[in-house]
Amino acid sequence: MPEVVGVRQAQAQRTRSGVLAAAASIFVDQGVQAPIRDIAERAGVGVGTIYRNFPTRADLVTAVYRHQIDTCAALAPQLLAESASPFTALSRWVDAFVEFLVTKHGLGAALGSGDAGLENLHSLMLDTLVPACATLLDACDADDELSPGITAYTLMRAIGNLCITGTDYDQADAKHMVATLLTGCRRKE
């Protein structure tokens, strides 16, 4: 019994990964509301397989982005520790967050849609990224570097919205506007 994980589980895991990859790819092309069939087709599996692994669309969306979300959240304390000032840390973290969002076509729109079925993703953001961001904001606040009334959730939602790109408003524009927003968040001397 040299293998703890059997061949079958390994295969299942590979299938799961394939679905995730296909979904990520399709999400880039069509957004998170793409038909399940399209994802199944690109993954080379039956629709039933997707439903087995991800009962709801939100489960799939969440799974696709979970790893990157966790990574992004983990960045917050690290940046806070190594940056010259809390605001610098916030700024860098926001850069990372934007980088995450901007490469996920349709995710920003999904987050902002208020779609009932996407509550899991919403919750994931709430539970993972919001606390991370809040830590940074608190540090800025303690340093008197932050305008009053800026909350982590609202700021992230705004950033998410700013990262909804389209014709004539690309990733560079989004980053510029996010930077501008952040400047606006800084308490003026």
Next chain:
Amino acid sequence: MPEVVGVRQAQAQRTRSGVLAAAASIFVDQGVQAPIRDIAERAGVGVGTIYRNFPTRADLVTAVYRHQIDTCAALAPQLLAESASPFTALSRWVDAFVEFLVTKHGLGAALGSGDAGLENLHSLMLDTLVPACATLLDACDADDELSPGITAYTLMRAIGNLCITGTDYDQADAKHMVATLLTGCRRKE
């Protein structure tokens, strides 16, 4: 044939207006992606009539908002003339723009969606509001009140995105974030 505009044309015009009013009303309730049938029903006409007058959904959306867009654009020179500073005028104009967006449920999302069919609305924005906004930005720039690199189109697109509301991110949040963005646009002394 004593009348230049016949009774028929007058009736047709009335029908068109009725459709526009119904569409505006439905858009508030359900967003710009609402079923055509719902609009037809509220207008008291057949769906065919809507398709005759507005072949694509974008045509309808555009027509619904054209008047308000024109009004908003016309506000720019007026505010510029009566405000203490160009930046104040810009700020007030943005308030008006936000007010316009924020009361149109789903319009912000529509503008930001990159939806191919909504190019007409996009064009309308480009042709009407962007020049109006640009006038204000130019004036601010001449006054050295503006950070470099802010263009009218990008700024408006960003504002449009910030006005996409949803659960836990309401109109007040949107207005707050837009104001913050605007602060960020101001050249710091």
Next chain:
Amino acid sequence: MPEVVGVRQAQAQRTRSGVLAAAASIFVDQGVQAPIRDIAERAGVGVGTIYRNFPTRADLVTAVYRHQIDTCAALAPQLLAESASPFTALSRWVDAFVEFLVTKHGLGAALGSGDAGLENLHSLMLDTLVPACATLLDACDADDELSPGITAYTLMRAIGNLCITGTDYDQADAKHMVATLLTGCRRKE
């Protein structure tokens, strides 16, 4: 304007009738749970047409049987008036009810299934046939011809069940068993 009902309405009515006929036919073959697509195909219409005319399956089932249900209910007072005794009237009415049920394959099962979606049909029975049957039972009771504890609803439900035919239990058997049940309902001297 010689026609009150336009050509279009007439056509629509014909379509509706065609759907009802097709549904009735399919119900005989497959029971009331038959796929909507099958009914649409036999009617030569699209599925949308069926959903337009009968939003829920229960609406369709109800419409298919409504006329006959009404006719059956109307029979009760008539039989009561012209029969020698109340129990004779009841007996004849039950014959008519059985005749109705027995030619509708699957209806009995549908009535007895407790299916939530079939509440409309259930209600139709309750509101139309149960009172008719109750009138006859009351008359029998007044004549001391009825065993105690027999209610219209339960009796009809039982009759409905007895009319669920199948292999080696045909319409003749159903009628025989219903007659036997009715005999059992008669107060023994």
Next chain:
Amino acid sequence: MPEVVGVRQAQAQRTRSGVLAAAASIFVDQGVQAPIRDIAERAGVGVGTIYRNFPTRADLVTAVYRHQIDTCAALAPQLLAESASPFTALSRWVDAFVEFLVTKHGLGAALGSGDAGLENLHSLMLDTLVPACATLLDACDADDELSPGITAYTLMRAIGNLCITGTDYDQADAKHMVATLLTGCRRKE
């Protein structure tokens, strides 16, 4: 090979029993049309195991009820021997039969459905219960206590139908109606 029945066979038998118990339990909750997967889950086995042991759903249904059916059949001669009259014996046996049916949610409907796949169960009834019931009917007939034309199969089928319960027609109603039917079977003096 000192054991006639190996460990493997014993294990297989235990698996089979577990499936039967799970199926019986699920049938009570959801009826005999419950998803195979649900049964497998409750039994703690894979669906493949169920398909191996019971290739068709009918095989499973049959196996689940075989023991109780046999018990019920065996009751007939016993009741005939110890009852005051053949009709009393019949009446008691029917009580037992109803008790069997009434606690098996959906079984009555399954029996009455004419479902092609349930022929095995049908056969089991035919081969086991019908002869048992026929014995009682014959005894009643010999005693001149039975109306003419009542056959064991038809009577049992009718009883099975009467035991299909649902909203507003419960087990008590079913028992009442079966008792009434039986009264109707008794030759009137």
Next chain:
DNA sequence: TATGAATGAGCCTTCATTCAT
């Protein structure tokens, strides 16, 4: 021109059944 019935493509979802391990 206006109508709205009809159409059917398209998406969702469930579950019986197979088969490689």
Next chain:
DNA sequence: CATGAATGAAGGCTCATTCAT
């Protein structure tokens, strides 16, 4: 033998769009 992941047929439902009247 047992497993359960994978499959995909089947059916439900919605709406954009057309077209005969």
